[in-house]
Amino acid sequence: MRPQGSPSPLARADAAGRPADDPRSHLLNNATAEEYRRLVSDGVARVARTVAGTTRPFTGTTPGELAPVVDAIDLDRPLGDASAALEELERVYLRDAVYFHHPRYLAHLNCPVVLPALLGEAVLSAVNSSLDTWDQSAGGTLMERRLVDWTAARIGLGRAADGVFTSGGTQSNVQALLLAREEAFRLLRKNSAAPPPVSAMLPKLRVLTSEAAHFSVLKGAKLLGLEPDAVVPVPCDASRRMRVDALAHEVRRCREEGLTVMAVSATAGTTDFGSIDPLPEIAALCEEAGVWFHVDAAYGCGLLASPTRRHLLDGIERADSVTVDYHKSFFQPVSSSAVVVRDGTTLRHATYHADYLNPARNVEERIPNQVDKSIQTTRRFDALKLWLTLRVMGADAVGELFDRVVDLAADAWRLLDADPRFTVVTEPTLSTLVFRYVPARAGNGGPAADETAVDLANLHAREAIAASGEAVVAATVVDGRHHLKFTLLNPETTLDDIRAVLDLLAAHAEDHLTRNARLTGTPAA
Numbered sequence: 001m002r003p004q005g006s007p008s009p010l011a012r013a014d015a016a017g018r019p020a021d022d023p024r025s026h027l028l029n030n031a032t033a034e035e036y037r038r039l040v041s042d043g044v045a046r047v048a049r050t051v052a053g054t055t056r057p058f059t060g061t062t063p064g065e066l067a068p069v070v071d072a073i074d075l076d077r078p079l080g081d082a083s084a085a086l087e088e089l090e091r092v093y094l095r096d097a098v099y100f101h102h103p104r105y106l107a108h109l110n111c112p113v114v115l116p117a118l119l120g121e122a123v124l125s126a127v128n129s130s131l132d133t134w135d136q137s138a139g140g141t142l143m144e145r146r147l148v149d150w151t152a153a154r155i156g157l158g159r160a161a162d163g164v165f166t167s168g169g170t171q172s173n174v175q176a177l178l179l180a181r182e183e184a185f186r187l188l189r190k191n192s193a194a195p196p197p198v199s200a201m202l203p204k205l206r207v208l209t210s211e212a213a214h215f216s217v218l219k220g221a222k223l224l225g226l227e228p229d230a231v232v233p234v235p236c237d238a239s240r241r242m243r244v245d246a247l248a249h250e251v252r253r254c255r256e257e258g259l260t261v262m263a264v265s266a267t268a269g270t271t272d273f274g275s276i277d278p279l280p281e282i283a284a285l286c287e288e289a290g291v292w293f294h295v296d297a298a299y300g301c302g303l304l305a306s307p308t309r310r311h312l313l314d315g316i317e318r319a320d321s322v323t324v325d326y327h328k329s330f331f332q333p334v335s336s337s338a339v340v341v342r343d344g345t346t347l348r349h350a351t352y353h354a355d356y357l358n359p360a361r362n363v364e365e366r367i368p369n370q371v372d373k374s375i376q377t378t379r380r381f382d383a384l385k386l387w388l389t390l391r392v393m394g395a396d397a398v399g400e401l402f403d404r405v406v407d408l409a410a411d412a413w414r415l416l417d418a419d420p421r422f423t424v425v426t427e428p429t430l431s432t433l434v435f436r437y438v439p440a441r442a443g444n445g446g447p448a449a450d451e452t453a454v455d456l457a458n459l460h461a462r463e464a465i466a467a468s469g470e471a472v473v474a475a476t477v478v479d480g481r482h483h484l485k486f487t488l489l490n491p492e493t494t495l496d497d498i499r500a501v502l503d504l505l506a507a508h509a510e511d512h513l514t515r516n517a518r519l520t521g522t523p524a525a
Contacts, residue, residue: 021080028126039082040122046086050094057102059095060469066096103493104471104501109271109299111489114331114401116392120385121333129381131165132371133358137381141368144383150390151324152340154304156317162344164373165337165383169298170216172323172339173265175350175375177220179321179341180263180292181205182349187290188260204258207231208250209265210242210277214296217265239426240273242266244281251289263292268313269299269329272476272485274409274430276300279315287318295319298337300430302329305399309406312429320346326386328489329402336382347373404491405431412486412498421506425478431488434478437461437509453513455482461508471501 028036070092079085099105101112130136131144144165152161166172184205189195205226209217211233221231232254235246247264254261264286266277279295286293295316297304301324303313316322319342326336341347351372353360358369371377389398409431416424416435424435437458459482462475474485484505486498 036126042083043086046090047094050090051099051101054099054102056469057100057105057472058098058466058469060467061096062467066092098472101490101492103490103497105490106486106488106493106498106501107472107474109325109328109487109489111328111331112492113333114389114393114398116388117332117336117385120388123388124381124384127381131379131381131383132374132377133369134362134367137370140381140384141370143387144370144381145368147383147386147390148338148340151304151338154395155313155319155322155340157319157322157340157342160343160345161340162347162373163338163340164347164370165379166339166374167335167376168327168337169214169296169323169325170219171375172298172325172337173214173216173294173296174220174223175339176294176321176323176341177207177217177224177263177265178375179346179349180207180294181224181226183292183346184260184262201260203227204260205230205262206254206259207263207265208234208247208254208261210234210236210267210270212236212240212242212270212272212275213265213267214271214298217296236275239429240270240275242277242282244278244285247282248285251285251291255289261289261291263294265294265296266319268295268297268301268303268316269430270432271299272432272434272478273426274299274428274432275426276312276429279313280318281315283315283318292320293318294321294323296323298323298325299328301325302399302402305330305395306403306406307396307399308403330386330389330398331401332385332389335380336385350375401491402431405488405493408491408493408495408498409433409486409488411495412488415495415498416502419502422502425483433486433488434476434483435485436478436481436483437506439510439513451481453516456516457509457512458482458484460512461505464508464512465501465504468504470504473501473505 025032025035073088073092079088100110129138129140131140134141148163148165149161152158152163155161166175185198185201188201202225207217207221207226207230209231213233218231222228232250234242234250237243251261251264264282266279266282268276268279283293285291297313297316300313301322303309304324321339321341324338324340326332326338327334330336353372357377358371362369363372370379406428409428412433413424413427416422416433417427420440421437422435423438424433426434436454438454439457459475462473462484465471465473474487476483476485486501
């Protein structure tokens, strides 16, 4: 409904007789192409100025400070002018956005993005292809299929492999588990004289995964109707890799208890530690047991392009399904991900035909509809970003960028390991470091610090550095204790940046402990 007092779209007319404020003037078409060029140029110029002028990754704003600014916007009263809207956008978004391109953003699995991918983003948004059916995407369909084939070849899955782009690692993991569940049902029916109903099979299904695996495995199991205890966490070794002996024990236990292991989900790059499970040994165990082998390589997939570290993924070529997130270690904008399977026929478990979209006759006519493979229907042409990246930069250049952050993590680990102010959990395989501030006295023969106080000091240090805007780091819990975390995905970050952030964290933590000691009357550790 038009706000009271606003002019009618028919109140004014342009020279051609069309109302100047006709809503059709906002559609992209041959008549508005030049206006589109101007608007996008203005928007890109503003973002470029913001990026060029960014001196810290975050302003430190809080939800309490920013929410009233956003809530004050009356969405029923349009500004009527793109320049005014961009000015407003500066206040409600650009000014306080978290900028992953800044070298002291060290928190989560967010990467700076390469320019060819941004070009792809601009193109795909304007054309707005939908990658569900051929008659909505044409060349986009074939380009996505070619990229899936390229990825499958890099993994080493063979000529029967296939896959589809997804919104992210969670969707990829959920779809992989869906395929594994349906294949488990198929085998149970095949091997039973009297095929049991789904209601009898479902409660007995189990998924085995590392205790350090991503939470999307648990979420996927719930979405697929599995029991609350269906996901069995397998213990890790000191390097936070799944223990194969413990996995073998769980496989035997499930068999003895009449349970069906529908999948083993290994991780090639855990979120907290960047650890890579022993893929060859897990693959061998799965092959012997006849169990679906999934590899969540959402983080570690950058190794597929690495000129020096591809061997760290050895064994992934034996997987039944693989998750890849190009928007992590291929430096792509969100979203750009895929699930790839060894046997493309298993994707039929996600296939449904609708007469209004992808009728079954399309298969006989060999019309390529990507919706036949996906759990999504409408889907962006996100593959274009990776396509242009490979055509402009090449895979080796992407791999070299990932190698840089892995090299940096190794140098930062040595720095942390030698610093008495911190303890570091494990030497990194990829680019993640988990560590904890410890008071100096505890490491030099003095009285041990109260662990709860140290927990609070670490939490405070993270919050204080974010509030200052000087850096952004992450946090996690290891063995019941609060730790800090660097996730290094910016090739522009230097060891000097790491040193500076460590000094800030230590200062904030020490200040917290000192102030707490004054308040409680206890000596600082």
